[in-house]
Amino acid sequence: DLCTLYFPLLSLLAFLRVVRGKDRRSGLILTIPLCSEQTSMEELSTTLDYLLSIPSEKCKARGFTVIVDGRKSQWNIVKTVVLMLQNVIPAEVSLVCVVKPDEFWDKKVTHFCFWKEKDRLGFEVILVSANKLTRYIEPCQLTDEFGGSLVYDHMDWLNKRLVFEKFTKESTSLLDELAVINESEAGSQPDKDRPLDGNFLPSFDPETVLQTGHELLSELQQRRFNGSEGSTAWSPMDDELLAQPQVMKLLDSLREQYTKYQEVCRQRSKRTQLEEIQTKVMQVVNWLEGPGTEQLRTQWGIGDSTRASQALQQKHEEIESQHSEWFAVYVELNQQMAALLSAGDEEDLAELKSLQQQLSDVCYRQASQLEFRQNLLQSAHEFHGTAQDLSQQLDGLLGMLCADVTPTDGAAVQQTLKHLEEKLKSVEGALQGLREKGQILLDQISNQTSWSYGKDIVIKNKENIDHIQSVMEDMQLRKQRCEDMVDVRRLKMLQMVQLFKCEEDATQAVEWLGELLDALLKTHVRLGDDAQETKILLEKHKKFVDVAQSTYDYGRQLLQATVVLCQSLRCTTRSSGDTLPRLNRVWKQFSVTSEERLQRLEMASAFHTAAEKILTGCSEQSETSVDLEVYEEVEAVGKSLLDRLTVPVIFPDGEQYFGSPSDMASSAEHIRDRIKLVEVRRLQQEEANCEFYKHLV
Numbered sequence: 001d002l003c004t005l006y007f008p009l010l011s012l013l014a015f016l017r018v019v020r021g022k023d024r025r026s027g028l029i030l031t032i033p034l035c036s037e038q039t040s041m042e043e044l045s046t047t048l049d050y051l052l053s054i055p056s057e058k059c060k061a062r063g064f065t066v067i068v069d070g071r072k073s074q075w076n077i078v079k080t081v082v083l084m085l086q087n088v089i090p091a092e093v094s095l096v097c098v099v100k101p102d103e104f105w106d107k108k109v110t111h112f113c114f115w116k117e118k119d120r121l122g123f124e125v126i127l128v129s130a131n132k133l134t135r136y137i138e139p140c141q142l143t144d145e146f147g148g149s150l151v152y153d154h155m156d157w158l159n160k161r162l163v164f165e166k167f168t169k170e171s172t173s174l175l176d177e178l179a180v181i182n183e184s185e186a187g188s189q190p191d192k193d194r195p196l197d198g199n200f201l202p203s204f205d206p207e208t209v210l211q212t213g214h215e216l217l218s219e220l221q222q223r224r225f226n227g228s229e230g231s232t233a234w235s236p237m238d239d240e241l242l243a244q245p246q247v248m249k250l251l252d253s254l255r256e257q258y259t260k261y262q263e264v265c266r267q268r269s270k271r272t273q274l275e276e277i278q279t280k281v282m283q284v285v286n287w288l289e290g291p292g293t294e295q296l297r298t299q300w301g302i303g304d305s306t307r308a309s310q311a312l313q314q315k316h317e318e319i320e321s322q323h324s325e326w327f328a329v330y331v332e333l334n335q336q337m338a339a340l341l342s343a344g345d346e347e348d349l350a351e352l353k354s355l356q357q358q359l360s361d362v363c364y365r366q367a368s369q370l371e372f373r374q375n376l377l378q379s380a381h382e383f384h385g386t387a388q389d390l391s392q393q394l395d396g397l398l399g400m401l402c403a404d405v406t407p408t409d410g411a412a413v414q415q416t417l418k419h420l421e422e423k424l425k426s427v428e429g430a431l432q433g434l435r436e437k438g439q440i441l442l443d444q445i446s447n448q449t450s451w452s453y454g455k456d457i458v459i460k461n462k463e464n465i466d467h468i469q470s471v472m473e474d475m476q477l478r479k480q481r482c483e484d485m486v487d488v489r490r491l492k493m494l495q496m497v498q499l500f501k502c503e504e505d506a507t508q509a510v511e512w513l514g515e516l517l518d519a520l521l522k523t524h525v526r527l528g529d530d531a532q533e534t535k536i537l538l539e540k541h542k543k544f545v546d547v548a549q550s551t552y553d554y555g556r557q558l559l560q561a562t563v564v565l566c567q568s569l570r571c572t573t574r575s576s577g578d579t580l581p582r583l584n585r586v587w588k589q590f591s592v593t594s595e596e597r598l599q600r601l602e603m604a605s606a607f608h609t610a611a612e613k614i615l616t617g618c619s620e621q622s623e624t625s626v627d628l629e630v631y632e633e634v635e636a637v638g639k640s641l642l643d644r645l646t647v648p649v650i651f652p653d654g655e656q657y658f659g660s661p662s663d664m665a666s667s668a669e670h671i672r673d674r675i676k677l678v679e680v681r682r683l684q685q686e687e688a689n690c691e692f693y694k695h696l697v
Helices: 002-010 041-052 057-061 075-088 115-121 130-135 154-187 206-227 238-298 306-343 346-402 410-446 462-522 531-569 579-620 628-645 661-696
Strands: 015-017 028-033 064-069 093-099 124-128 649-651 654-656
Touching: 028 041, 041 075, 064 075, 075 093, 093 130, 124 130, 154 206, 154 238, 206 238, 238 306, 238 346, 306 346, 346 410, 346 462, 410 462, 462 531, 462 579, 531 579, 579 628, 579 649, 579 661, 628 661
Parallel strands: 028 064, 064 093, 093 124
Antiparallel strands: 015 028, 649 654
């Protein structure tokens, strides 16, 4: 066994060069390289026995030329090795060449002459130096350490030899095992109840052995091809050439037996697989029709709240998880049966199709029941979730309706009213969604099929239906109550909006009246330059007073409306105690001011009319005389008007003046100018009268 010799061979105790060429004596060459260390004769003997077993008898008949390389060894070891050859291979050895070192051994040591012992040893022994070894052996058959050109890789040879012997041993053993298995299987009828034999599997993997053989054969053929390229290339040894047909024969036999074995395995695997499939199919069917169906039969409720429906969904998910494990087995079985059906074995088609149909029917029915239950629970969860959201919205709306409304202004009231309307609209949308989801859930419950396959059983759906209808009716009643309260609150808030609007408008009327008063005092200061202009200013003043009167009346009406609204809303008014006094005070001030303005305009109108009459009459009819009392009256009115311009307007809380001092000065200057003209006219008339009287005298 080469495995036991691996380490001795690895240390290169000896190697055999088995080639097609010959030495000069036409013999095979056996090289024993000795080293300076102690050489184990037992290992060397074992190695030589193994090496001598490799060549064929024909090769060994040509004899051996043994090279004992003693250049690194002692003489007594060399002598021991030569004497050992007498016991190991005395008949096959024809020549022993002992390669001596450059420094020859002591003559006393080498006094033993091998040539004298030729008859006793059975072969010739010569001492030769390395450079003279070519006298006995061709250089092409010597390695480079002996001055030859032979290429030899001991490790390569050793590895190939190990592979060859391993392949030979494993393939031979495998062939015997496969032959026994194939014959025993062919001689017995297929029996489904017969258990698998433990010896059915060979000791070695056929695929691995075949791969090893193919690689070995490829390597041997490649070396043979390379050996023909030239004399210096590596040339195959005879044992390698002889190994090729042996490897090929073993491969052919192994492939033949392995093909039969594969068919045997396929048939047995198919029978085993069919039995396993049938067993697993019945396991799936029995569980789905038994515990699986019972689990679904006991789950019929939909819960009365979101939390309860979630708990039922979790329970259903656990049931689905258990079913999923069996459905996974179903998928695997279905694939296996499809693969067997595609193989086309007639004797198994009917049974496989029957199993496949039975398994598919059961699984699909159970899956449809699971899906229906899942959809039902999902619809129930959505229904309860919508009901819960609607209930929260109704609670929030009711809270808004029960809370006191204390807005600060109309905008806040309108914002609150808008928010209330949005809440009510959201509640209406949620209630509509609840009705839709409830109807979907009722339709699903009414279409619910029995959990038993094809069997009519009573399912407790009345309780679920009553619960759904009760929830929808309760939400409808709550929503109606909230709507009624919203109507009341809406009316109240609209009145509050109107109240705030009236208060705002009344305040605005007070501001407008104040602005009119301010304009009357600051801008309405002109008295006109003549009677015509003063008349126009009088008409404008009356219109201005009419506008102020309308504003005051509008404010009074608004304040009266706020009193009515406050009584309706049962709240104390905030305007009658504040806005009304302000309105009355401003109106009184405006009335006093407008009356003073009216009197000044009337005095100005009378002054300008009288003055213009005097001035115009005198110029047109110079001969006509005017009564002196008229002059005095005009002058008195003018002086009264000038005095009036300097008098302030007296209010209860103070006094005000018309316009600015410059405005008053301008008006007063114009009046004085008119008075001077009238005086001039009076003087002229007096002189005229004097002349007239003188002429008469």
